[in-house]
Amino acid sequence: MRIPKKRWVMKRWKSELIELGRIGRRNGKAVMNFSDITGEDGIYRIEGSPEMQRSSTFLIRRMMDADLNVSVDKVGNIFGTLRGSDPNLPVVLCGSHLDSVSNGGMFDGVAGVVCSLEALRRIREQQGLLKRNLTLCILMGEEGSAVDEACLGSRAICGLKSYEDVLRLQSYAGTSLQDLLIATGKTGDMVIDRSSLGSFVELHIEQGTVLARRDLSIGVVEGIVGIRTYRVTVEGEGNHAGSTPMNCRRDAFVAVSAFTILLSTWIRDRVEAGSTAVCTVDTVNIMPNSPSVIPSSVVFTIDSRSVDQQELLEIGNFIGEQLENIATSYDVQTSFEVLMDFPPVKLDEGLQRHLEHICGDIGLDHVVIPSGAIHDTMSFASVGIPSAMVFVPSKGGISHSPFEWTDWSALEDGISVLTRFLLEIGNRQ
Numbered sequence: 001m002r003i004p005k006k007r008w009v010m011k012r013w014k015s016e017l018i019e020l021g022r023i024g025r026r027n028g029k030a031v032m033n034f035s036d037i038t039g040e041d042g043i044y045r046i047e048g049s050p051e052m053q054r055s056s057t058f059l060i061r062r063m064m065d066a067d068l069n070v071s072v073d074k075v076g077n078i079f080g081t082l083r084g085s086d087p088n089l090p091v092v093l094c095g096s097h098l099d100s101v102s103n104g105g106m107f108d109g110v111a112g113v114v115c116s117l118e119a120l121r122r123i124r125e126q127q128g129l130l131k132r133n134l135t136l137c138i139l140m141g142e143e144g145s146a147v148d149e150a151c152l153g154s155r156a157i158c159g160l161k162s163y164e165d166v167l168r169l170q171s172y173a174g175t176s177l178q179d180l181l182i183a184t185g186k187t188g189d190m191v192i193d194r195s196s197l198g199s200f201v202e203l204h205i206e207q208g209t210v211l212a213r214r215d216l217s218i219g220v221v222e223g224i225v226g227i228r229t230y231r232v233t234v235e236g237e238g239n240h241a242g243s244t245p246m247n248c249r250r251d252a253f254v255a256v257s258a259f260t261i262l263l264s265t266w267i268r269d270r271v272e273a274g275s276t277a278v279c280t281v282d283t284v285n286i287m288p289n290s291p292s293v294i295p296s297s298v299v300f301t302i303d304s305r306s307v308d309q310q311e312l313l314e315i316g317n318f319i320g321e322q323l324e325n326i327a328t329s330y331d332v333q334t335s336f337e338v339l340m341d342f343p344p345v346k347l348d349e350g351l352q353r354h355l356e357h358i359c360g361d362i363g364l365d366h367v368v369i370p371s372g373a374i375h376d377t378m379s380f381a382s383v384g385i386p387s388a389m390v391f392v393p394s395k396g397g398i399s400h401s402p403f404e405w406t407d408w409s410a411l412e413d414g415i416s417v418l419t420r421f422l423l424e425i426g427n428r429q
């Protein structure tokens, strides 16, 4: 007698993550395991791109299949609501973003969207009607890869930037964000009533090494670091690299190099003393950047982060003082400006304890950690909407890279925690 082969059915949320990873990947390859990644096949899902449109269309279809009521707002935030029995109760919002950095990974943002969708499906199928509306949101423009600003969708919802100002932003290619969104068919006329929002929860990959090093699948986030970025200009003097004596030079790049080492050493000393601050010189443009010419000017940016607002200000003061010092030491002129300033945010303690309780109850070891990256959750928390975050591990702490990876089992744990959390909050009177 022939024994029939057992039909293996892939979990729907896993197949959705693999399919979304295929849509954003230029070679269209399905990555199912970490060993499938070659490093030349990252995700390109930039806001306003055709890949973004295909991914959103795919998810909207899945949301409708799950009986969610789908709507889109003026800036392209997508909402899918599982209706509760009392629509007058505050709404429970969950979700994350779908856009990626250039050549990014397949989990940043998308994991939170797909795991939230799966949690809502499980609630609908296994629990029936809850009291509150549960709304999944796909938040527009979190990464800032199309325009020079991040967390656009959540900031519009929270009134931190008007819908009109968001739409007026110019993309790097010189197109208004409004035109980009219209071209990809991703705008609507819905405006969410902020006063109806009772809480927000986001599942996200950790983008750090804490969970992976401790072999834990869940991190409960206590707060999100503040971030201050700066643009610095150093002006020296361009001259012939062969005929200008070393003691007659005003080399802008030498001055910048000395400054970078000073800053890095100073931050490392603070970390030795217990700080968790980080500081990075991350873009450097040298003029004229040409052979045989001493660099005449350098424009670079600095990214500084800390959970402590006072420390962010101290870092800013140090940057100002040291730029003055190198101006004197290297006979150059220096100036700087603040480009972005997000203060640190503490997440809701009650919701944090609730998540910890759920982890304990279902037998998942977890750790309470701060987030070193900014997220849409910051927007909601900063306007007083009780907000929470669940982290799942990033293999090797790597993200914003084709090698970004989170094990399927950790995502399953994340879905379990999220489902239970949404179920309990959604049934609150």
Ligand SMILES: [Zn+2]
Pocket (backbone or CB within 6 Å): 097, 108, 109, 142, 204
């Ligand atoms: Zn993200």
